[in-house]
Every structure is written in C-alpha cells, then in structure tokens.
Amino acid sequence: MSGKGEPLSAHASPRRVVVYGLGGTIAMTSDNGRGVVPALSAAQLVEAVPGWADAGIEVEVVDFRRLPSASLGFDDLLALAAEIRGRLARGGVDGVVVTQGTDTLEEAAYLLDLFHTAAEPVVVTGAMRNPALAGADGPANLLAAVRTAAHPASRGRGVLVVLADQIHAAGRVRKTHTSGVCAFTSPDSGPLGLVAEGDPWFLSGPTVRFTLDPAAVRARPRVPLVTVALGDDGVLLHGLAGRADGLVVAGAGGGHVPRDLVAPLGELAGSMPVVLASRTGAGPVLRATYAYPGSERDLLERGLVGAGLLDPLKARVLLWALLACGGDRDAVVSAFGRAGGAVHG
Incomplete structure (x- = not known):
C-alpha cells in the first residue's frame, strides 16, 4: 500500500491549501422555491464545513467562478490552470482544491490534469446533494478533498477527484449516475484510494500520466x-x-x-x-x-x-x-x- 494514511499530525504543521470555487451544486441555494442556483461563495462553503479545528490545515479561499458546470468552458479552465500555476510558483502551498458542479467534473479535472506538472496535488470535488437537502454531501466532500490535498502522500499524483471518501485519478474517473452520492467511479481501474479517519489511504502508486506544456x-x-x-x-x-x-x-x-x-x-x-x-x-x-x-x-x-x-x-x-x-x-x-x-x- 502506498501512502499509508499517516495522520497529518505526524507531519510538519500547519499545512496550507488553496480552495478555488467554480460554483455548481455544492454552492447552490434555493431560488424562491423554483430550484437551486449557484449562490454561495467559496468562503461560505469553507465556513459551513465542520472539523477544520481538528484538521490542522490553513485554508486560503479564491472565489473564481459561480457557474453551473455545464456552463464552464475551456477558457474558464485554462484560466484556472494558469491561476493555480501562479499561486504554486509563489510558494507556501501544499495543495489545491477545486470545487465545481459534477455535471462536467470528469472533463474539467482531466483538462486540468493535462496541464498540471507541479508536484503539489490538485484535488477536484463537488456535491451530488445541494445544501438545502437532507444529507448534503458537500461539506464532507470538501473536508476530504482538503485533507487529501494537504497530505504528503498525494504529491506527484497530478489531479485527483475526491467524492464519497474515494480518491480517483482524473484520467479514469466517470460520473455514472445522475443523482446518487456514489455517482463517481473509475470503471477500468477502480479508485486510487480512500479517505478514512480524515486522511488519504492510497491503494496503488501514482498513475502514468500524459501532460502538455x-x-x-x-x-x-x-x-x-x-x-x-x-x-x-x-x-x-x-x-x-x-x-x-x-x-x-x-x-x-x-x-x-x-x-x-x-x-x-x-x-x-x-x-x-x-x-x-x-x-x-x-x-x-x-x-x-x-x-x-x-x-x-x-x-x-x-x-x-x-x-x-x-x-x-x-x-x-x-x-x-x-x-x-x-x-x-x-x-x-x-x-x-x-x-x-x-x-x-
């Protein structure tokens, strides 16, 4: 087993993660009973997550977009990739988290992966249940993603996708259900690992990746x-x-x-x-x-x-x-x- 789930407390603290918000279900609230629309900022998402005090992680928040993921385009993601590169180049960051809608999450994560060459991990996450529903999964997914991004075992693995306490490679993950909380799977390879007791456990080594300049x-x-x-x-x-x-x-x-x-x-x-x-x-x-x-x-x-x-x-x-x-x-x-x-x- 690679990356044996060592708690973050066993490493130098505090760790620092930058969270970029793009919108999506995880950031949606009710629009006068007509349905939900993107409304919450990245800072509001982070504030709604219990467990930060125990995580030992400093979080920097960037409200990058507020769009349903079907309305994201290549230019939005290229701009985000450039923003991430610039922030990592300035130093002082152990990892990056991107929150977005799940409709195009598998495509967005892969595009980011193609242009990500730094050792620091980028972890993409979202939610299948919006914050107005019972059992909303956004806070748990965000906390798991941040803890995965902060962990040294995630370095060198490119862009990861974390939902429902599973860790997937961006190049293999797919959305396979319209609304279920376990909608994301990697049909050919299975997940790379899982999140347990707040820390990532990797079941295999880093995947072979293809990247572009x-x-x-x-x-x-x-x-x-x-x-x-x-x-x-x-x-x-x-x-x-x-x-x-x-x-x-x-x-x-x-x-x-x-x-x-x-x-x-x-x-x-x-x-x-x-x-x-x-x-x-x-x-x-x-x-x-x-x-x-x-x-x-x-x-x-x-x-x-x-x-x-x-x-x-x-x-x-x-x-x-x-x-x-x-x-x-x-x-x-x-x-x-x-x-x-x-x-x-």
Whole structure:
C-alpha cells in the first residue's frame, strides 16, 4: 500500500491549501422555491464545513467562478490552470482544491490534469446533494478533498477527484449516475484510494500520466463528439469537413459503426484527426478482433486513431488540448497511445 494514511499530525504543521470555487451544486441555494442556483461563495462553503479545528490545515479561499458546470468552458479552465500555476510558483502551498458542479467534473479535472506538472496535488470535488437537502454531501466532500490535498502522500499524483471518501485519478474517473452520492467511479481501474479517519489511504502508486506544456496553447479548436446509435445514417457527420478541427466518434462495443458511416469517416480522417472511442463506458477500443466494414480494424486502417481506455468525453478533452497546442496527426497518435494506456508489454 502506498501512502499509508499517516495522520497529518505526524507531519510538519500547519499545512496550507488553496480552495478555488467554480460554483455548481455544492454552492447552490434555493431560488424562491423554483430550484437551486449557484449562490454561495467559496468562503461560505469553507465556513459551513465542520472539523477544520481538528484538521490542522490553513485554508486560503479564491472565489473564481459561480457557474453551473455545464456552463464552464475551456477558457474558464485554462484560466484556472494558469491561476493555480501562479499561486504554486509563489510558494507556501501544499495543495489545491477545486470545487465545481459534477455535471462536467470528469472533463474539467482531466483538462486540468493535462496541464498540471507541479508536484503539489490538485484535488477536484463537488456535491451530488445541494445544501438545502437532507444529507448534503458537500461539506464532507470538501473536508476530504482538503485533507487529501494537504497530505504528503498525494504529491506527484497530478489531479485527483475526491467524492464519497474515494480518491480517483482524473484520467479514469466517470460520473455514472445522475443523482446518487456514489455517482463517481473509475470503471477500468477502480479508485486510487480512500479517505478514512480524515486522511488519504492510497491503494496503488501514482498513475502514468500524459501532460502538455501550457505555454504551447495557441488555438481554440472545434472538436465535436458524435455518438453512434442503432440505424445511424451519419447525418451528424455531414458538413463537418471545413468546420471542425478534429472529431471524436463514440462507437458501439469495441469501436464499431454502421457500414454507411465507413466512407464518410474515412474521408474525414483524411482531413483532420478522427479519434475512435467506445460508448460502452468501460474497456479499451479494440484493435484487431473484428474485420468487417465498420469494425475497429477497418476504421483504424482507414486512418482513425484509437482512444485506448479513454472514454469519449476524455478523448475529446485530450484531442482538443493537443490541437490547441498545435499538434499534428502524428502527435495525436503518439499521445493517445500513451494517455489511452494502449502500450502493451
């Protein structure tokens, strides 16, 4: 076991963590009975958490955004990544926590991970139950995230996601339920660890990560995601040439599409990077099991790039980041071979 859950009291104190608030369910309150909307500041979130006195952690708070996570964009997250880099460069910080809505948390955490190269951990958390509901999970998630970010065992692990006392790698975690408090899972790898008695216990060593130079970001590419369905005639592919810079296709099963989509996808792959992922939610895109028209082997031979273990949402984030940094098709192939876990011994 790596990182044996030593209490923070066993280390030099006090530790210091910066909390960046982006909004989301964790920061929402009732809007005159019509539903909840983002309203609480990051400072208010921290003040609502019991247990700070026992944690021995100093918390610095930055109210960065107040948005539902579906309204966050790449520019918001790139700005946050730059803010985090600047704050870590000034020193005096052991880790960072980001609070945001869970709808796009898996994508946001992965984008931050791609551009995070410092040893200090960044821990992303949120809530499935807003503060007006019985059993709201926001305070517990925030405390667990802060304690994980402050702990020396979290260093060198990049961006982590902590919810429901589980610790996940940003590159593997997915939201798999619309409202349950245990909505976040890592289907292929399982969680990296857990939080018990207020401290992280890591069950494995740091994951292999792929990172990019944030200084290389120059463009804002368009990268649509098309999910293939039964009887799909490819209407969503029409007109993408010349309008998109890259494409992610979420194929059925191990990476399969109807035969009518084969020709248009092959044509698109000749003009832009087209990444083939699986819509299933777990398991890698296959490479050479099936050979019929529209199979994974057929599509890869036509120039599509396999996503490996990356799900369609993360494949789109990685492709966007690569193109934003000026990457060509060779760079895309290399990156997905590494980030998708497609290297076999």
